[in-house]
Amino acid sequence: MGALLGFFDEPxxxxxxxxxxxxxxxxxxxxxxxxxFVVRPELWKRMLFDRLDPRPAAVMRIALGLVVLWTFVDLTxxxxxLFTDEGLWLTKMARKNYGxxxxxxxxxxxxxxxxxxxxxxxxxxxxILHMRSDPTFVYGLYGLLLLSIVCMVLGxxxxxxxxxxxxxxxxxxxxxxxxxxxxxxxxRVFLFLGMFCRWGEAYSIDNWRRNRKAILGGATTLPPLxxxxxxxxxxxxxxxxxxxxxxxLLKSGGTWIDGTALYFSLCLxxxxxxxxxxxxxxxxxxxxxxxxxxxxxRYWELLFPVVLIGMAVNCYExxxxxxxxxxxxxxxxxxSYALMAGALGCGAIITGWGAQYYIPPRYIPWLPPxxxxxxxxxxxxxxxxxxxxxxxxxxxxxxxxxxxxxWLLGRRVWLVWGFFMHIGIxxxxxxxxxxxxxxxxxxxxxxxxxxxRAFRYALSGPAAPGEHGRPVRKRPWARRLLAPxxxxxxxxxxxxxxxxxxxxxxxxRHAALLRLxxxxxxxxxxxxxxxxxxxxxxxxxxxxxxxxxxGAGRMLLRIFPGLWWLRPVRRIPVLGTAAGALAVVILRQxx
Amino acid sequence: MSDEAGPERxxxxxAPKPSLAETLLHAPRRDDDRPDQRWAYRSWLLLxxxxxVGYHALVLLVHNLPGKGLSKDVHVFFNEKLQASAxxxxxxxxxxxxxxxxxxxxxxxxxxxxxKDKDGEIWDLAHDMYGRREYPYLFYSRMxxxxxRLMEEKGYRRHYAAWVCRDWEMTHGGESPxxxxxxxxxxxxxxxxxxxxxxxYDPMKLHLNQREEETVRCSTxxxxxxxxxxxxxxxxxxxxxxxxxxxxxxxxxDQKQAKERQAEREQRAADARGDDDATVPEPxxxxxxxxx
Numbered sequence: 001m002g003a004l005l006g007f008f009d010e011p012x013x014x015x016x017x018x019x020x021x022x023x024x025x026x027x028x029x030x031x032x033x034x035x036x037f038v039v040r041p042e043l044w045k046r047m048l049f050d051r052l053d054p055r056p057a058a059v060m061r062i063a064l065g066l067v068v069l070w071t072f073v074d075l076t077x078x079x080x081x082l083f084t085d086e087g088l089w090l091t092k093m094a095r096k097n098y099g100x101x102x103x104x105x106x107x108x109x110x111x112x113x114x115x116x117x118x119x120x121x122x123x124x125x126x127x128i129l130h131m132r133s134d135p136t137f138v139y140g141l142y143g144l145l146l147l148s149i150v151c152m153v154l155g156x157x158x159x160x161x162x163x164x165x166x167x168x169x170x171x172x173x174x175x176x177x178x179x180x181x182x183x184x185x186x187x188r189v190f191l192f193l194g195m196f197c198r199w200g201e202a203y204s205i206d207n208w209r210r211n212r213k214a215i216l217g218g219a220t221t222l223p224p225l226x227x228x229x230x231x232x233x234x235x236x237x238x239x240x241x242x243x244x245x246x247x248x249l250l251k252s253g254g255t256w257i258d259g260t261a262l263y264f265s266l267c268l269x270x271x272x273x274x275x276x277x278x279x280x281x282x283x284x285x286x287x288x289x290x291x292x293x294x295x296x297x298r299y300w301e302l303l304f305p306v307v308l309i310g311m312a313v314n315c316y317e318x319x320x321x322x323x324x325x326x327x328x329x330x331x332x333x334x335x336s337y338a339l340m341a342g343a344l345g346c347g348a349i350i351t352g353w354g355a356q357y358y359i360p361p362r363y364i365p366w367l368p369p370x371x372x373x374x375x376x377x378x379x380x381x382x383x384x385x386x387x388x389x390x391x392x393x394x395x396x397x398x399x400x401x402x403x404x405x406x407w408l409l410g411r412r413v414w415l416v417w418g419f420f421m422h423i424g425i426x427x428x429x430x431x432x433x434x435x436x437x438x439x440x441x442x443x444x445x446x447x448x449x450x451x452x453r454a455f456r457y458a459l460s461g462p463a464a465p466g467e468h469g470r471p472v473r474k475r476p477w478a479r480r481l482l483a484p485x486x487x488x489x490x491x492x493x494x495x496x497x498x499x500x501x502x503x504x505x506x507x508x509r510h511a512a513l514l515r516l517x518x519x520x521x522x523x524x525x526x527x528x529x530x531x532x533x534x535x536x537x538x539x540x541x542x543x544x545x546x547x548x549x550x551g552a553g554r555m556l557l558r559i560f561p562g563l564w565w566l567r568p569v570r571r572i573p574v575l576g577t578a579a580g581a582l583a584v585v586i587l588r589q590x591x
Numbered sequence: 592m593s594d595e596a597g598p599e600r601x602x603x604x605x606a607p608k609p610s611l612a613e614t615l616l617h618a619p620r621r622d623d624d625r626p627d628q629r630w631a632y633r634s635w636l637l638l639x640x641x642x643x644v645g646y647h648a649l650v651l652l653v654h655n656l657p658g659k660g661l662s663k664d665v666h667v668f669f670n671e672k673l674q675a676s677a678x679x680x681x682x683x684x685x686x687x688x689x690x691x692x693x694x695x696x697x698x699x700x701x702x703x704x705x706x707k708d709k710d711g712e713i714w715d716l717a718h719d720m721y722g723r724r725e726y727p728y729l730f731y732s733r734m735x736x737x738x739x740r741l742m743e744e745k746g747y748r749r750h751y752a753a754w755v756c757r758d759w760e761m762t763h764g765g766e767s768p769x770x771x772x773x774x775x776x777x778x779x780x781x782x783x784x785x786x787x788x789x790x791x792y793d794p795m796k797l798h799l800n801q802r803e804e805e806t807v808r809c810s811t812x813x814x815x816x817x818x819x820x821x822x823x824x825x826x827x828x829x830x831x832x833x834x835x836x837x838x839x840x841x842x843x844x845d846q847k848q849a850k851e852r853q854a855e856r857e858q859r860a861a862d863a864r865g866d867d868d869a870t871v872p873e874p875x876x877x878x879x880x881x882x883x
Contacts, residue, residue, distance in 0.1 A: 023664035030649065037645075048644055049631045050795045053622060078733045086761065088754045090814050096840050097750075098681075107842040115819050118844075123681045134824070170683045178740060178747060179733045182690045189681045206726055224621035230632035231644050238648055246655045248686040253694030260783060261695050261812045267780045269699040269720070270735055273727045279791030286790070298675040354661055432731040442800075448622065503717075505611055525616040543708060 019352045029346035036339040042326035047312075048234050049124070051227035051446020054201035058155075060236075060443035061162075061199035065153035067436045068165070068187050073147060074433075075172075075179075079142055081348075083175050084135045091133045094176055098122030106131065127174035142166055152194075155204020166191040183434035189239055190441055197232035200227070203562070208516060212588065215512050222515060225448070236444035236468035241305045244418075248301030256298045257289025266290075271429040283429075300417060317395070317405060336420025344384050352377030415442050452519070459520025459559055461494050494520065496541040497559055500528040509532050513588055517560040536589035549591040554580030556587070655686065657696040695778075699794070702741045702750075702804075703774040706759055716755065722795060723774055724846060741773070748773060752807035756815040765827035767816060773804040813838050 015022070081087035095103055105117040108131075112118060127136065145168035151161035173184065188552045200206045202225060214223045216225045250582040255261035257460055266272060266281040284290045318324035330334075355376035394400040402548050407413055419442065422435035446454075461471040470490030473479040501511040509523055524541075529535050538552035539545075556575050557567045563583055569575040584591045609618075632640055636780035653669045654676075656662040679685045690708035708714065720735050741747055746841035752771040759768045786843060787790045809815040817827065818836045 011662060015663075019661065019664055022661040023668065026665045027668065028661065034645070044641065045630055047639070049637055051623070051625075051628070051631050074730060077730075082733070086825075088750065090818065092840060093753075093838060095815050096838055104838055104842055104846070107844040110842075123677060125680055145710045151824050166683075173683065178737055181731075181736060182688065185686050188688060192682055192684060197653045215615070219615075220611060221618060222620045226624045227622075227631075229640075231631075231640065235644065235647060235651075236717070239651065242651060243653050243667055243686075243688050247690055247692060249690045252690035253692070255694045255697075256640065256692075261691065265691055265695040266698050266781055267779075267794075268696060269724075270739060271728075273729075275726065275794055278794065282786050282791040283782060350661060357661070371881065385643075430728045430731050431690075435750045462678055501612075502785065503612065503614075508612045515616070515620070525612070527612055 013357050014072070015353070018357075022350050022353055025346040027351075031341040032339045032343035036336050036343070038045040039339060040328055040331050040336045046315075046326050048231040049226075050230040050231065052230045053451075054198065054225060054228045055182045055203070055448040055451040056443055056446045057197050057199035057228060058202035058204060058559055059231055059451055060440060061155070061158070061194065061197075062153055062203060062439065063440035063443055064190055064194065065149055068169070068191065069149045069153065070148065070436070071183065071433045072142075072172075075556075076428040078179070079138065080135060083129060083133060083137045083142070083172055085133045086135060087538050088178065089133075089176055091130065095130040096131065098125060098127075098174065098176055099130040100126065102126055102130055112273050121396050125174050129171055129175040133175070136229055141168060141171060145172070149456065155200045155206050155208075158200025158204055158206050159195075159198070159412065162191075162197075166195050174352060181432040181434060183432040183437050186243070186434065186437045186441070190217045190236060190437070193232050193236050197236075198226075200230040202230055211516050212513055214404070215509050215516075216588075218538040233444045234439060237311075238437075240379075240441050240444070241308050244301040244304035247297055248304070250299050250436055251301070256294060256497065259294045260285070262290045262294045262297070266428050271431060273428065273430060277428060297421060300421070304414060304418075306399075306409065307411055309410065310405070310414075313391070313409060314405050319399075345368060345381070348377045348380035348384070351380040401471050409444055415445060418442065425542070433454035455489060455519035455561060456493075456521055458561075459494050459522055460491040462509065463490040463492040468492045494522055494559070495543070496524045497556070498524045498526055498541065500526050500537040500539060500546070501530050501534045502531045504533055504534070507531070507533050507535075510589060514556075517562050517587065519561050520559055522559045532590070534590040536584055536587075536591070550577050550584060552580070553583035553587065553589070553591075556580075557583055602750070646678075647672070651684070655688070656681050674700070697782075698780060699778045699797075700739060701776045702738050702740045703776055703801075704755060705772040705774060706755060707769045707772065708759075708763075709769055711769070713772075716878075719776065721799070744774060747807055749807055749812065750814075753809075753812050753815040755819050756809035756812060759809075760817045761825055761827070762819075764823060765817070765830070767809050769810075770806050770808045772806045775802045775804050776800065788827055810834075812836065 004514075047538065075082070084089050092108075093509060100121070102121045105121055112121075113490075128141070148161045148164035148168060151157060152165050169188070173180070173188060204450055211223045251261070254260070255264060263281050263285040267278050268277075272278070281290065308542070316325060352373040352375075356369075356373040359372060359376075361367075361372075364372075367375060394404045419439060422439050425431065426435040465472045465486075468490050470486055473482060473486075499511050501507045508527075514523055528537070536549060536552045538547045538555055540547075541557065553569055557563050557570050557579060560583075563586070565581040566583060569579050581591060593658060638828050650669065650673065653662075653665055656665065666675075700722075701721040704716045704718040706714045706716060718734065719738055720732065724732075724735075737747075739750075741751055746832060752773070755771045755850075756768060764776070764839075777800050778794065779800075781792060781797070807815070813836050817825075818835045818837070819829065819832075820831060
């Protein structure tokens with residue numbers, strides 16, 4: 001933490017007096033944390049090698065994939081200029097500047113000297129474009145990249161497509177860094193982690209094909225969700241926390257302290273969506289909204305890693321109550337506490353030195369500079385002790401427990417704020433796809449149940465007053481004012497879609513395929529001898545008449561998120577029927 | 592034991608077997624394919640994965656610490672002993688998150704790019720976006736980003752100028768321009784207190800500062816000319832050989848050739864020294880003039 005204070009906006013500070021000790025302490029702290037997990041391997045395993053519901057990762061695959069696709073489709077406008085030898089760099093110049101070891105280990109005429117020279121080249125900044133970058137080759141590679149991203153989004157050969165997407169995207173990114181934005185860096189790091197994530201185990205064509213084969217091949221129950229290793233998602237969470245914390249720390253300039261940073265950002269010609277925004281920004285600054293948001297944004301970013309601690313504490317609390325938290329003998333617990341305390345102690349000392357060197361005395365004129373080390377090291381220790389004390393005080397007091405663990409340390413506050421912050425940034429400024437890719441990365445955080453609930457929510461309707469817990473508001477002003485919130489908060493399940501199927505096994509199996517698409521859990525099934533085998537017959541609760549074949553398929557477009565891409569044409573006379581017929585084919589039903 | 596188990600089994604057998612429709616269409620879907628398996632991997636694989644994941648997490652954290660100040664030597668340690676920097680580079684994880692940090696820019700900066708053609712006429716290529724952008728600004732402009740980068744990182748300018756020369760040549764029938772000029776332009780974003788009286792300002796009415804920066808000559812600049820193979824590809828008339836100023840990249844082949852030449856030179860030198868060495872007896876038949 002102390003070392004992080006090195007971000008203070010000061011010129012080079014001579015820290016040589018404590019550099020060696022700080023380095024030793026930092027390494028000791030790292031060693032102690034490693035020792036903590038060696039003593040408590042069950043916590044390490046619980047954190048990283050648990051098996052997770054695949055649905056959040058699957059949603060993230062789709063969201064991230066769409067943003068990456070958007071990024072690269074948008075980049076096609078400049079592809080000739082950026083990546084081909086008819087653009088900014090002739091191949092040789094790009095290789096010379098950015099090719100790393102390829103520059104010397106590969107000769108355009110004679111190739112590699114040894115076959116094993118390929119390994120040091122790959123361990124560098126290798127891009128195939130440093131060997132060849134004529135437009136035909138580049139466009140071919142670019143097309144392959146777009147195809148692999150589309151496959152990744154759809155979940156077709158997901159693992160292969162994810163690896164290909166990363167490899168091919170890197171070929172372009174490594175050619176030259178001149179065009180990079182923050183969004184590109186986020187794309188790169190999450191595509192890398194995505195390769196290791198088995199995010200094709202839900203909401204993918206791979207998964208549909210596998211389950212379909214199992215159901216039609218004789219399975220007697222719906223195939224269960226295939227759980228996936230947690231560690232790629234955990235690393236994604238860590239990466240997101242690192243991004244926010246680092247950017248918060250780096251925002252150490254005066255404008256982030258006096259609250260003018262957002263005003264200046266919103267007024268920069270390079271970013272605003274409309275020049276007229278300047279008037280809005282000035283007004284918001286004048287009434288004090290922007291200064292508050294500026295300071296808030298900085299500290300929210302800086303403190304974002306708190307949510308990781310919150311997740312760990314909430315997980316412990318939940319599993320402690322359930323009795324599923326991994327147990328360890330007392331001696332290991334005590335030893336692990338000592339190790340963690342040691343690591344935090346090292347951090348506290350480094351914090352003290354950081355304060356001594358980097359906090360300008362003018363910021364704290366009432367404190368003698370000589371006492372900075374002792375005061376800040378003590379403060380760091382006090383914060384840790386206070387956190388433990390607060391935990392023990394709060395854990396058995398339900399009201400406080402909810403306030404601290406559920407809200408203060410809970411994901412919803414941090415992520416929902418982040419979501420609104422990015423939406424705000426995106427509305428006011430054009431900084432490429434940074435906001436979108438950051439929001440896509442949020443899907444690494446929810447649980448599978450939360451994703452399931454989100455789909456059920458999306459496919460539910462607002463409850464009427466007096467139903468499903470929605471209060472009947474008597475005062476007219478309250479009724480009008482709170483109606484939008486009540487509609488969002490109190491929901492009633494949508495109308496059931498009743499599938500009438502023939503009772504024979506084949507029809508039952510084909511009807512069961514529909515359940516794989518029913519994320520809002522709106523389907524009901526009724527056996528009906530009068531329905532021909534495998535025929536798709538649909539009745540909507542509260543609506544008279546039945547829909548058959550393409551008509552039924554057209555109705556199902558409303559409740560199957562996997563087919564929402566066909567939904568816009570649902571009401572267009574001929575196209576709607578065609579979309580319904582296509583849905584029937586996709587769903588493997590008889591029209 | 593078997594007596595006790597018998598009736599129980601009978602009870603199970605007697606229970607009505609759920610129909611296929613019940614299990615496939617009405618039973619809730621299980622959320623775990625292997626409920627008896629707690630962890631994702633077996634022990635040995637778990638250990639291996641722990642090392643990999645721990646390494647990545649640690650390197651990620653250290654990589655994001657500042658490279659100066661108190662954490663400088665931690666960086667050095669990780670880069671030298673654990674190849675942290677090389678790992679981040681090889682995996683495309685190199686990262687820096689200094690967006691709007693330590694402060695956002697407080698001025699709008701643009702780089703005007705001018706070209707002087709063979710006749711001495713000067714053309715503004717409109718690469719800067721000052722007063723040119725269409726609103727609403729929906730699609731992110733990479734060229735705008737690059738234009739800003741030309742201001743901040745001077746090293747890019749000569750490469751950019753070389754491209755401008757080549758691009759001009761490619762779009763003007765193969766005729767090269769004379770030089771490329773960079774002109775820095777900027778306007779100062781007024782601090783909020785200054786614009787409160789008017790509650791805003793018109794960005795086009797801000798004072799525009801201008802300063803001439805580098806001028807790059809196309810004929811003498813590296814890669815400032817279209818090479819022959821690209822001229823041929825684009826159907827441009829060939830140019831006289833030697834016009835293209837290429838950069839020299841020393842590959843293993845060049846090094847090998849140089850070494851061979853060096854060895855040859857050394858051999859010749861050794862031979863020459865041998866010829867002069869009085870202690871070596873001269874072969875009789877090779878004595879100069881012996882054949883005569």
